[in-house]
Every structure is written in structure tokens, then in C-alpha cells.
Amino acid sequence: MRLLFAGTPAVAVPSLRALLQHPAHQVVAVLTRPQAPAGRGRRLTPSPVAELAEAAGVEVLSPDRPSDPDFVRRLVELEVDCAPVVAYGALLREPALSLPRHGWVNLHFSLLPAWRGAAPVQHALLHGDDTTGATTFRIRPGLDDGPVFGVLTERVRPDDTSGTLLARLAEAGAPLLVATLDGIADGSLQPQPQPADGISHAPKLTVSDARIDFGQPALAVDRRIRACTPDPGAWTDFRDGRLKLGPVTAEAGSPDGRLPAGELLVGKNAVLVGTATTPVRLGSVQPAGKKPMPAADWARGLRLESGERLG
Template sequence: MRIVFAGTPEFAAGHLEALFAAKEHEVVAVYTQPDRPAGRGKKLQASAVKQLALAHDVAVEQPVSLKDPDVQAQLANYHADVMVVVAYGLILPEAVLRIPTYGCINVHGSLLPRWRGAAPIQRAIWAGDTHAGVAIMQMEAGLDTGPVLLEKALPIAAEETSASLYEKLAKLGPAALLECLHELPQKLSTAQQQDETCVTYAHKLSKEEAQLNWQQPAVVLERWVRAFNPWPVAWLRSATGETLKIWRAEVLPDTSKALPGTVLSADKTGIVVKTQENALRILELQPAGKKPMPAADFLNGRAEHFPVGRQLAGANHE
């Protein structure tokens, strides 16, 4: 088939690379976001998808919007059988969805209809889901609402971070895409409508919500730490008011009557803070301007940040 590919980051580039490697279809054009300033010099930098497309001598389009009739006319000129969309970052108007012969299909990093939206990997870990996966759907005007052509699931490991799960889905997605494209007409005819009673939304992450809330159980906060790794990284305010990023933690059974946020101990085994249920032992943290370090190393010369018996401030997320 003639394929127009639309994507921007590394996750999308992995899918495009799989299409090139398979040599089963012809990628006639690639759509990606305009070059953005990056690095210390703030020089314009091409997306991972653009760099890959240029390396394969494929036409690259970088419209600011797909609403422009001229942009839509240019897309139609590629006479695509299907448009494959992976983490593109631009909204596709209904007119665009109708241009390719078989429409537009999207690779989404969740088992739809659970976790529609921008941050499905992080939300799945934070919520304590046992499985994650990728869904390939036919795109509609709504946010991730289209019928599902194919899903592939995998278990979420006990120590899974968003970074590690991202890597697993980055391998699972391209294989699923090739399988779906190989039998696209049949997959479209047997696509399953999403159950609207099971919908959850994976809203965009923010640095503010990454602040640990000691009113939560330790088991939730431990998932919090893993879900926000590598961005925006869970954080807390120490007794001195300094913001510290938390990279690794574990649940510690505790039946004490201390108030949530109270420092129970701070030694070479870690920093133990009382939560709404049990306690959280912080194993690795990062001061501003420094690299992540074990809690024992942090406490050398910094004991004032976690005095035993002091109650730490914590966010009260609604």
C-alpha cells in the first residue's frame, strides 16, 4: 500500500523504521511537527521522524496545522491508501480523516478504551494497572474514540517505570502495526467499537501533580515515583524547604500513630516517611543541580533535611 506516515518523537520513529525495514509497503510521504529550538544554543532541531525520513529520501511535510485547504490538497496529491499516525501532535480534521482510501489509523499506547489521551503509560502505572499495551484504531473526530482494529497486551512489572514500559511498548507497537497493515481491509471490517462505559482519560502530566502527597497510602506513592520516572519526576519539600526529586522508593510496613509526612528514620538504609497507610522508604533522590544519589550519600552532611520526628509539608491533590 501507499502510506503517508505522521509522527514526531522517537516512539513514532521506531514505527516508521519498522515500515522501512519490512519493505512491504511504500511510504510516500512523512508528516511531522515543525523544527523546534533545542539544546543550550536553542538551534532549530528536526524531529526524530524527520531525520529518519530524510535518511530514506522520503518527502517531508511540516505544516503548522492540517486545517488549511492547501495543506489538505497537498496530502490528497500523495494518493495514499492509508495514513498511519503515531504520536504526531497535531489534530487531524475530519476532512483529513477522509482523504486516504482506508482512512487514518493510529497506534495508541494503551488498551483502549482505558487511558485515552496524552499520558497513557504514566497513568496506567500510577493507577496500579496489571497490564498495558498498544491499540491500533481507526481514527475519528473524537479523542481516541475510533473502533479498535488490533490490541496487544503485556504485564506491568512490579518495578516498572514509565521509562521501562515505554521501551517495551516501543517494541510492541511496530510489530502490531505491521500485522495490522498486512490485513488492513479485513481488520477494518472486523474492528470493535469501544465500550463507552469503560472509558478513562490519561490527562497530560504536570510538574505540580508530581509532588508527593503524604495523605496517600505508601503503595500509591511508590507507584507515583515509578509513574513520573523519567518525567516530570516525583518530588517533595524537605524540612528546610528544598525541592528534592525522588527517583526510587519502596513500601515499608508501619503501624505507628505518627502523622502522615512524619520522618520516622533517616539512615544508611534510606529515608522513611509516614504516609496515610504504612510508610515510604526513599532510596534514591536528587538535589537541585546535582545527580541522583542513594539516600545514604545524600544524608552525609545533609541530615537537617530529614530530622526524625519532623512532619514534612505535602501536596494535597484533589
């Protein structure tokens, strides 16, 4: 089939790479978000999907919106059979939705109808799911509610962050997307409606959502930090600034019994912080304007003493 691939971040790259290598399909163009500022210099940088497409000699289309008339005209000219989508990052509307002969097929990183929306992996971790996965479905005007072609499941590991889990799903999801397109091409695969039960939503996590409340139980603190790692980045207040937090480890207790929420217990090789239940051991921390570092090194550098507070 002639394909228009739509995607933007690094998690879409495994799927695009697999389709570029597939002998039965031809990626005739790529749709991606416009260049965005990145790095300390805030230079305009092409998306990871755009970089791969350009290296492969594939046309890159970057409209402000996929409803832009110039993009719609180009889509008509390309005579696309199907448009696979992986984390494109913008809503698809008519008339673009109706132009590919077999529609737009999304690879979504959850077991639909669970976690419809922009941040399914983050919400799976935030809510303590034991299992997640990926789903291919036909895009309709609604939010991730189209009929399903195929699914895969993935166990959530105790130390997973949204970054590590999403990376595994991106690699595992690429063959699922390829198999889905193969089935559409030969007519062997028909999508099935999503169940009416089990619907949940996963809106994008904001910087405000990533603020850690040590007045919550240790389990909730651990889940929120891992869900927000690496994006948008977990953080807390410390002294007069913000302190970014990497994943923590729950402690069975502390030498002085339960620590008050947010209070630090500074040891030679570890820094504990109190929660509503058991303390947690800080992993890496990142003060403003500095690189991430082990919490014990941070404490030694500031000559921290027990009794100071986070949050």
C-alpha cells in the same frame, strides 16, 4: 500501500523503522511536530521521528497544525493510501482526515476503550492496573473512539515506570501496526466498534499532578512517582526548593514505628520518609541544578538529620 507516517517522540521510532523496512509498503512522507527547544542550551532540535526519516531520505512535513492549507495540499499531491499514527501529538481534523484512501490508523498504548487520551500509560500506572496493552484503530473526529483493528496485552511489572512500560509497548506495538496495515491492504481486516462499557480517560499529567503528597498511603505515593517517571517528573518541596524523586520502595515498618507523613528518617545507607501508612525508602533524588544521586549520598552531602520533612 503508500503511507504517510505521523509521529514525533522516540516511542514512535520502532513503528516507523518497521514500516521503512517493510517490502510491501512505501513511506512517502513523515508528519511530525515542529522542532522544539531541548537540552540546557534550549536549541531547536528535530523530533526523533524526523531524524530517522531524514536519515532514510524520506520527506519530512512539520506544519504548525495538520489543518494548515499547505500541508493539506501536499497530502493531496502525495496520493496516500493510509496514514499510520504513533504519538503524533496534535489533533487531526478535516479535510486531512478524509484524504488517505484507507484513513488514518492510530497505534494507541492502552486497551481501548480504557484510557483514551494523551497519557494512557501514566494513568494505567497511577491507577494500579495489572494489565495494559496497545490498540490499533481508525481515527475519527472524537477522542480515541474509532473502530478497532487489533490489540495486544502487556503485563504491568511491579517496578515499571511510565518510561519502561512505554518502551516495551512501543516495541511490541510496531508489529501490531504492521500487521494491521497488511490486513487493510489485502482486505482481510475490518475494524470493529469499541465496547460501550469500560470507557476511561487519560489527560496529560502536569507538573502540578507530579507533586507528591506524603499524606497519602505508601501505595499511592509509589504509584504516582512511577507514573510520573520520567515525565513530567515526580517532585516534592524540601527546604527552599524542589527535590525531584525517583521510584521508591515500600518498607514494612521503621525502627521507631510509623513515621509521621513527610518526616525523614536518615540512616547510614538509607533514607526513609513517612506516609499515611508505612514509610517508603527513597531511591534516587535530584536537587535543583544537580544530577540525580542515591538518596543516601544526598543525605550525607547535606548532613541531614532525622526529623526534617519533605513536602
